[in-house]
Amino acid sequence: MSEDEKPPWQTLSSRMVYNNPWIGVREDAVVRPDGERGIYGVVHYKNTAIGILPIENDDIYLVGQYRYPLGIYSWEIPEGGCLEGDDFLKAAKRELEEETGLRAGNWAKLGEAHLSNSVSDELAVWFLATGLIQGKQQLEGTEKLIVRRLPFKEALRMALNGEITDAISLMAIFQYHLLNSK
Amino acid sequence: MSEDEKPPWQTLSSRMVYNNPWIGVREDAVVRPDGERGIYGVVHYKNTAIGILPIENDDIYLVGQYRYPLGIYSWEIPEGGCLEGDDFLKAAKRELEEETGLRAGNWAKLGEAHLSNSVSDELAVWFLATGLIQGKQQLEGTEKLIVRRLPFKEALRMALNGEITDAISLMAIFQYHLLNSK
Numbered sequence: 001m002s003e004d005e006k007p008p009w010q011t012l013s014s015r016m017v018y019n020n021p022w023i024g025v026r027e028d029a030v031v032r033p034d035g036e037r038g039i040y041g042v043v044h045y046k047n048t049a050i051g052i053l054p055i056e057n058d059d060i061y062l063v064g065q066y067r068y069p070l071g072i073y074s075w076e077i078p079e080g081g082c083l084e085g086d087d088f089l090k091a092a093k094r095e096l097e098e099e100t101g102l103r104a105g106n107w108a109k110l111g112e113a114h115l116s117n118s119v120s121d122e123l124a125v126w127f128l129a130t131g132l133i134q135g136k137q138q139l140e141g142t143e144k145l146i147v148r149r150l151p152f153k154e155a156l157r158m159a160l161n162g163e164i165t166d167a168i169s170l171m172a173i174f175q176y177h178l179l180n181s182k
Numbered sequence: 183m184s185e186d187e188k189p190p191w192q193t194l195s196s197r198m199v200y201n202n203p204w205i206g207v208r209e210d211a212v213v214r215p216d217g218e219r220g221i222y223g224v225v226h227y228k229n230t231a232i233g234i235l236p237i238e239n240d241d242i243y244l245v246g247q248y249r250y251p252l253g254i255y256s257w258e259i260p261e262g263g264c265l266e267g268d269d270f271l272k273a274a275k276r277e278l279e280e281e282t283g284l285r286a287g288n289w290a291k292l293g294e295a296h297l298s299n300s301v302s303d304e305l306a307v308w309f310l311a312t313g314l315i316q317g318k319q320q321l322e323g324t325e326k327l328i329v330r331r332l333p334f335k336e337a338l339r340m341a342l343n344g345e346i347t348d349a350i351s352l353m354a355i356f357q358y359h360l361l362n363s364k
Contacts, residue, residue, distance in 0.1 A: 008248055017199070018200050020209065020221060022301065023223055025200050025225075027202065030250075033323065033325060033326040034324075039202060041204065042250070042251045043207075043251070043301075066188075066190055069299060071189070111344070111352070113347050113348065113349040116302070116304055116349070118249065118261075119205060119227070120251055120298070121252050122298055142216075144190040160357070165296045166295065167295040167298070167306070171349065174353065174356035178342075178356055178360060
């Protein structure tokens with residue numbers, strides 16, 4: 001670690017201000033990079049966000065669902081949470097099957113990202129799933145989804161024109177196209 | 183709006199559980215899609231995240247900084263916050279100049295995304311900035327940054343191999359490459 005990469009923040013104290021089964025929010029008293037005292041509110045995610053890009057020939061499966069925090073309907077790749085300590089790939093297989101009924105013969109990790117690194121520690125990991133077999137959708141009580149199979153190039157168009165706004169979906173769709181158009 | 187796109191969640195009550203200058207956290211008592219009672223913790227972001235892709239010939243400018251919520255050093259495109267009601271482009275110009283000292287002759291909106299739509303309402307918007315002129319970096323007290331100019335194809339490599347993990351940077355870099363390699 002170079003001198004420049006050393007933490008320029010100092011944590012003086014830390015208190016939990018909110019906790020539920022999915023997130024914990026803490027507020028730290030800090031010394032900022034300029035030496036001034038301040039606070040830092042950090043949102044800890046108890047789940048890693050898992051995305052699955054299910055591709056069959058030149059088609060992709062998207063799911064449509066209402067996103068409560070935004071109050072909008074959103075078309076996305078299948079996504080779900082992986083609890084701390086659980087295996088990402090196992091969670092990906094479970095979420096794909098729950099949300100779409102699909103099982104995949106082939107899995108490959110495509111990428112990962114920190115979704116909002118100035119406020120939260122949320123990590124997202126996404127996988128490519130191919131060799132798909134259709135089974136039965138098994139939604140959780142918090143889910144109401146529509147599954148749609150469409151040409152990948154149509155999903156790419158939706159990602160480029162703002163019809164898809166979910167960050168994990170955008171990263172996965174852009175990256176898959178990039179890796180397959182070389 | 184089709185029947186399927188109607189909100190499947192019902193909000194019974196709402197209480198603020200945490201508030202600071204950047205985020206507000208509320209917990210709603212809800213009826214879930216399956217009719218069961220539950221809670222929903224929502225993180226409201228008071229800023230829109232703004233990203234800037236500064237491109238000069240075939241080079242890009244990245245900034246390196248320590249990200250407190252993750253405890254990691256991160257290489258990213260220049261980013262900053264735009265307060266509610268402020269103009270995204272104006273914020274982009276301000277943040278680019280503050281973080282890198284650069285001014286751009288040409289600006290174009292590239293895309294936008296919801297970064298974590300199961301928990302937060304955070305929106306990110308990113309711009310392409312070209313026709314760059316170097317001025318003087320003017321950091322805020324919460325910032326300690328290194329600026330690096332490098333070939334765009336090197337940044338793309340970093341985005342693909344996991345050296346860049348910031349979601350806004352990944353979306354902007356992938357999308358820019360995709361639009362310019364057609």
